Amino acid sequence: MSAYFGVVFGSVEIGLVVAVVISIARLLLFVSRPRTAVKGNIPNTMIYRNTDQYPYSRVVPSLLILEIDAPIYFANAGYLRERITRWIDEEEDRIKASGESSLQYVILDMSAVGNIDTSGISMMEEIKKIMDRRALKLVLANPKGEVVKKLTRSKFVDENLGKEWMFLTVGEAVEACSFMLHTSKTEPASKEEPWNNV
Template sequence: MTWKRKILRWIDEEEDRLKSSGECSLQYVILDMSTVGNIDTSGISMLDEVKEILHRRDLKLVLANPVAEVMKKHDKAKFIENLGQEWIHLTAGDVVAACNFMLHTCNKPSPMKEESEQ
């Protein structure tokens, strides 16, 4: 089984688990890249495909712990530009904090909107 299929299967399983338990829906998929010491064009292409599939499913791909060599290749392939630098973090803790921040700030109505509705 390819990594792409494994990632998508894990996402499907997690979405099914969340639906059956009545919990909130999945919004972010975090990939810890710390064990990826090198990546080739097929690996970058696979990540790009996963990103696009997630985008169509209204999910956001977020990367944690990328090593310098992998970041250089992502940059050269324009993957960072395509993903967005704000979705790449140095530690898993940073990723979780950023996603948590987005969950709590993006879902709240803006004060200006509330005032105009009154």
Template sequence: MQVTRPKTVIMGNIPGTDVYRNLHHYKEAQRIPGVLVLSIESAVNFANSNYLTERTSRWIEECEEEEAQEKHSSLQFLILEMSAVSGVDTNGVSFFKELKKTTAKKNIELVFVNPLSEVIEKLQRADEEEEFMRPEFLFLTVAEAVASLSLKGPSLNNV
């Protein structure tokens, strides 16, 4: 089950810190308006790419609805925390390409946090014209990403 339905979680900020944790395990964790932080905690491959596509799409839709209900500005950034992604295969690469297309249609920037070097290399080789592995959207920590993105996104200035 772990292979076909890998652990994926929405992360939130622990107020007063630069720490991001699972929203469902840490009740004090809060989502940042305009940002959806997802942690993928396994390799991305043929066995789980469909599940990840469905799960991610559902979370994006739910987040957009929540932003609209709370009268926040729209979702601007999807941050993928990838430190536990040990590898990607061809289907995994396709997942990231499709995710980039989906987010681009919605004017959401796709941001990568802490992918392993072999994952970066594989995605860059496959990224001929997609340009989804741009250096300005590649960070070591979620806190670093949010801090940098707050300069780009008007609704993130209070982060």
């Protein structure tokens, strides 16, 4: 549409320049403000989907499942840290209001995260510290090979997260967290290992 108006009120060159500039601006906005969403379980399945798109999906008690929908770079690391923290705050407020059992685990679905840089790794370390202070356990689901390599090389996996808290699917992560909740009444930040891991 912008190219059309550029051609009508200017020339073909102006129309193309306007279209390219708007496309680049949209791309930069997407990279700096990636979409994040809360995921819920589709009843009677092992499928987890965005609760806004699937209103009949159900939030799993004591778990917060968040989806990150873009690579984690210096341009969006601060935004993602704030957004994840805000999701946790909102979920804890919702739980207090409803009287449900307290939040114990935060699962990050990283299936759409194709890459991560040093700023992204620092953001993950900050998120882990925030969760440790709140007695929450961070769990990663479906991180890509490149992301796992960088997190391992930076020692985030060994020193902060633990290999036992990375899973191939959200379903496996939910099962492991639910198993830990039902079999152990210890603090979620303990070093107990889940029963099923990558």
